[in-house]
Amino acid sequence: MTLFEFFQYLIIALYLMGMIFFIGGTLKNNKIMGKLGNLCAIGGFALHSVDLLLAVTLYKFTIFTDGFFYLSLLGWSFILVYFALWWKVRNTFFALTASPLALLLFISSLATQSLKVQQLPAHLVGLFIGLHIGTIFLSIALMAMAAGAGVAFLYLNNKIKTKANLSSLGKEMPSLNTFDKVNHWTIMVGFPLYTLGLAAGFLWASKTFNKAFSWDPKEVVTIVVWFLFAILFHQRLVAGWRGRKPAILVIIVFLITMISLWGINFFVPTHHSFKV
Amino acid sequence: MDQNIYLIGLNHKSAGVNIRERYALTNIDEFENGLLDMGIREVMALSTCNRVEIVVVCSDEFTENEILTYWADKCCGSKTDLEPNTYCYKNLKAVNHLFRVASSLDSMIVGEPQILGQLKKSYRKAVEAGAARVIINRLLHKSFFVAKRVRTETSIASSAVSISYAAVELAKKIFGELKGQKAMLIGAGEMAELAAIHLLKSGVEKIRITNRTFARAEELAETMNGEAVPFENLYDCLSDTDIIISSTGAPHAVIKAKDMKAVIKKRKSKPMFFIDIAVPRDIDPDVNSLDNVYLYDIDDLKDVVEENMSQREDEAVKASSIVESETLSFGNWLNSLDLQPTIVDLFNRSESVARKELAKTLKRLGNIDDETRNAIETMALSIGKKLVHEPVIFLKRRTEEEGAAEKFIDLARRMFNLDNDTIPSDAHCKRKKSKD
Numbered sequence: 221m222t223l224f225e226f227f228q229y230l231i232i233a234l235y236l237m238g239m240i241f242f243i244g245g246t247l248k249n250n251k252i253m254g255k256l257g258n259l260c261a262i263g264g265f266a267l268h269s270v271d272l273l274l275a276v277t278l279y280k281f282t283i284f285t286d287g288f289f290y291l292s293l294l295g296w297s298f299i300l301v302y303f304a305l306w307w308k309v310r311n312t313f314f315a316l317t318a319s320p321l322a323l324l325l326f327i328s329s330l331a332t333q334s335l336k337v338q339q340l341p342a343h344l345v346g347l348f349i350g351l352h353i354g355t356i357f358l359s360i361a362l363m364a365m366a367a368g369a370g371v372a373f374l375y376l377n378n379k380i381k382t383k384a385n386l387s388s389l390g391k392e393m394p395s396l397n398t399f400d401k402v403n404h405w406t407i408m409v410g411f412p413l414y415t416l417g418l419a420a421g422f423l424w425a426s427k428t429f430n431k432a433f434s435w436d437p438k439e440v441v442t443i444v445v446w447f448l449f450a451i452l453f454h455q456r457l458v459a460g461w462r463g464r465k466p467a468i469l470v471i472i473v474f475l476i477t478m479i480s481l482w483g484i485n486f487f488v489p490t491h492h493s494f495k496v
Numbered sequence: 497m498d499q500n501i502y503l504i505g506l507n508h509k510s511a512g513v514n515i516r517e518r519y520a521l522t523n524i525d526e527f528e529n530g531l532l533d534m535g536i537r538e539v540m541a542l543s544t545c546n547r548v549e550i551v552v553v554c555s556d557e558f559t560e561n562e563i564l565t566y567w568a569d570k571c572c573g574s575k576t577d578l579e580p581n582t583y584c585y586k587n588l589k590a591v592n593h594l595f596r597v598a599s600s601l602d603s604m605i606v607g608e609p610q611i612l613g614q615l616k617k618s619y620r621k622a623v624e625a626g627a628a629r630v631i632i633n634r635l636l637h638k639s640f641f642v643a644k645r646v647r648t649e650t651s652i653a654s655s656a657v658s659i660s661y662a663a664v665e666l667a668k669k670i671f672g673e674l675k676g677q678k679a680m681l682i683g684a685g686e687m688a689e690l691a692a693i694h695l696l697k698s699g700v701e702k703i704r705i706t707n708r709t710f711a712r713a714e715e716l717a718e719t720m721n722g723e724a725v726p727f728e729n730l731y732d733c734l735s736d737t738d739i740i741i742s743s744t745g746a747p748h749a750v751i752k753a754k755d756m757k758a759v760i761k762k763r764k765s766k767p768m769f770f771i772d773i774a775v776p777r778d779i780d781p782d783v784n785s786l787d788n789v790y791l792y793d794i795d796d797l798k799d800v801v802e803e804n805m806s807q808r809e810d811e812a813v814k815a816s817s818i819v820e821s822e823t824l825s826f827g828n829w830l831n832s833l834d835l836q837p838t839i840v841d842l843f844n845r846s847e848s849v850a851r852k853e854l855a856k857t858l859k860r861l862g863n864i865d866d867e868t869r870n871a872i873e874t875m876a877l878s879i880g881k882k883l884v885h886e887p888v889i890f891l892k893r894r895t896e897e898e899g900a901a902e903k904f905i906d907l908a909r910r911m912f913n914l915d916n917d918t919i920p921s922d923a924h925c926k927r928k929k930s931k932d
Binding site: 376380381383385394395396397398460461462463464465 | 666668669670672764765766767784787788790792796799800803
C-alpha cells in the first residue's frame with residue numbers, strides 16, 4: 221500500500237465513521253454522537269481537500285479528463301454544502317443525506333481511476349470548464365440537501381397529518397418548518413448556481429466544438445432538469461409554494477440528476493461519458 | 497444495625513383525598529422538632545397534595561405505632577383512622593420507596609418533574625432545622641442522584657402527558673420555535689385556556705381571543721395580556737394566525753374547509769395548526785386535508801397523550817431497574833456504617849497495644865535522646881496500624897456482600913477481642929483435649 225493509498229483509505233474510514241455516528245446520533249438522539257460525526261466529517265473533508273489539491277497539482281488541467289476526479293469532487297461538494305447547512309441550521313440531521321452520498325462517490329472515484337472522459341481535448345480545458353464543473357457540482361449537492369429535506373418533510377408531514385405515532389426518529393427530527401426552510405434556501409442558492417454552470421458549459425462547448433448545443437443525451441437531460449428546477453425556483457419565489465409540492469418536485473429533480481450521472485455518464489454514448 | 501431507616505406515609509394510592517387533606521402536614525418544622533424531642537435521631541417530612549412521607553432514622557426502640565400516634569395527634573385525628581391508609585417501609589425498602597418517589601415512579605403521572613422540587617424543598621427545611629444528619633443527608637443526596645440518573649438514562653419525562661402539553665409539542669413539531677408565532681383562542685373553554693397559557697409560556701408572540709360574547713373575550717384577553725377580537729372578524733384574523741385553539745359551544749362547524757382556501761392563499765401557504773377541543777367539533781375535519789394545514793381534535797390529542805403514557809410506562813420499567821441497583825449500592829454504604837465502630841475499635845486496640853509495649857521498651861532502654869525516642873514511638877505505632885490495615889480492608893470488602901456484614905463484624909470483634917469478653921483460661925486446652 222502506497223502512502224497515497226493509505227491517505228485515501230483514511231478518508232474512507234473517516235467518512236464511514238462520520239456516517240455511523242450521524243445515523244446513531246439521529247436514531248438515539250445523542251448529541252455527542254452528532255459532534256463526533258462532525259469531527260470525523262471535518263477530518264475526512266480536510267484530507268479529501270488535500271487529496272484533490274494534490275491531484276490538481278500533480279496532473280494540472282489534464283485532471284479534467286480523469287473520471288475519478290469528477291466523482292471525488294462531487295463527493296467533496298456534498299460535505300462542503302453540508303457544513304454550510306450545519307452552520308445555518310445547527311443540526312446534524314442533514315448529514316444523513318450528505319455523508320452516505322459523499323462516501324459512495326469517494327469510493328466510486330477510487331474504483332473508477334482508469335476511466336477517462338471521452339472527447340475532452342486536454343489542451344482546451346480551462347476557466348470555463350472549471351466554472352462549469354464547480355457550479356454544477358455545488359448545485360447538485362444543494363439539490364441533494366433539498367431532496368433529503370424533502371423526503372424528511374414528507375415523512376414527518378404524513379405522520380402529523382395521519383396522527384400516527386411519532387417514532388423515536390420522528391420525535392427527534394427537526395420541525396416541518398426547518399425542513400421547508402432548508403428546501404427553500406438550497407433551491408434559492410442552487411438554481412442560480414445551476415444556471416451559471418449550464419451557461420459556462422454551453423459557452424465552453426461553443427468554443428471547443430463550435431456549437432453550444434449538440435443534442436447530446438446529457439445536455440438534453442440537463443435542460444430538462446434546468447426547466448424543472450426553474451419551475452421550482454419560480455413557484456417558490458413568486459407563487460409561494462411551501463411544504464409538500466416543492467418537496468416532491470425537488471426529489472424528482474434530484475433523482476433525474478442522479479440517473480443522469482450514473483446512467484448517462486457510464487452507459488450512454490455522450491461526450492460526458494466515462495470510458496476506460 | 498442499631499439505627500434503622502423507617503419511611504411511614506400515605507399517598508394517592510393508599511388514601512383518598514379526604515384522608516390526604518386531613519393528614520397533610522401544615523407545620524413541618526414543628527412536626528420534625530417534635531419527633532426529635534421524642535428521641536428520634538434524624539427526621540425529614542414531605543407533604544404534598546398527593547402524599548405525606550415521613551423518613552426517620554431511629555433505633556429499634558421506636559415503633560411505627562408511636563410515629564403514627566404522634567402524626568394523628570398533630571393533625572387532630574385518630575390513629576385508627578390514619579393507620580389503614582398508610583404504609584411503612586423499613587431500611588432498604590424505605591430507601592427503595594424514597595428513590596421511586598424522587599424519580600417520579602410513584603407519582604400519579606409517572607415522570608412528572610414537580611415531586612423532585614418538593615422533595616428538595618423538604619430536605620432543605622430538614623437541614624435548616626438540624627433534623628437531617630449523616631444518614632438522611634446521604635439518603636437524600638443519593639435520591640437526587642438517582643432521579644437525575646433516571647431522567648438522563650430513560651425518556652420517562654420526554655413526552656407530553658396532558659392535552660395542553662401535547663398540543664404545544666405538536667405545534668413545535670410543525671413550527672419549530674414558537675417564538676414569533678401568533679395564536680388565537682376561539683371560545684373560552686377551560687382546557688383551551690390552559691393550552692393557550694402553555695403556548696404563551698412556550699414563546700408565542702401574540703394571542704387573540706374571540707368569543708360570541710365579546711365581553712367574555714375582553715375579560716380573558718385581559719388576563720392573558722392578549723387582544724380581544726369581535727367574532728365577526730374571525731376570518732379576517734385567521735390569515736394572520738398560525739395556531740388556532742377552538743372550544744366554542746356551537747352546534748355546527750365554526751370553520752369550514754371551503755372557506756379556508758382563501759385564507760391559505762392570503763397566507764401564501766404558511767402552515768396553520770388547528771386544535772379543536774370542542775365537542776361537537778368546531779372545525780370541519782376536511783381542513784386537515786388542505787396542504788400545510790394541520791388539524792387535531794380532542795380525540796386525536798387524547799390518543800397522543802395515551803401513547804405517551806404507555807411509552808412512559810415502558811420507560812418506568814428501565815427506571816425501576818436503576819432504582820433497584822442504586823438501592824443495593826445504598827445498602828452497601830449502610831453496611832459500611834455498621835463497620836465504622838469496629839474499625840475505630842481495631843485501630844484503638846492496635847494503638848493501645850503498641851503504646852503498652854513502647855512504654856516497656858523505653859523503660860528498659862533508660863536515658864535516650866528525644867530523636868531516638870520519637871523514632872521508636874513512630875515505628876511502634878505504625879507497626880500497630882499496619883497490622884490492622886489488611887484486616888480492615890478485608891472487612892470492608894466482605895461487608896459489601898449482601899447479608900455478610902453482621903457475620904464478619906462479629907467475627908472480627910471476637911478475633912481481636914474488641915468487646916473485652918473474658919476468655920476462659922482453659923478454653924484452648926479443652927479444644928485440644930477434645931481433638932485428642
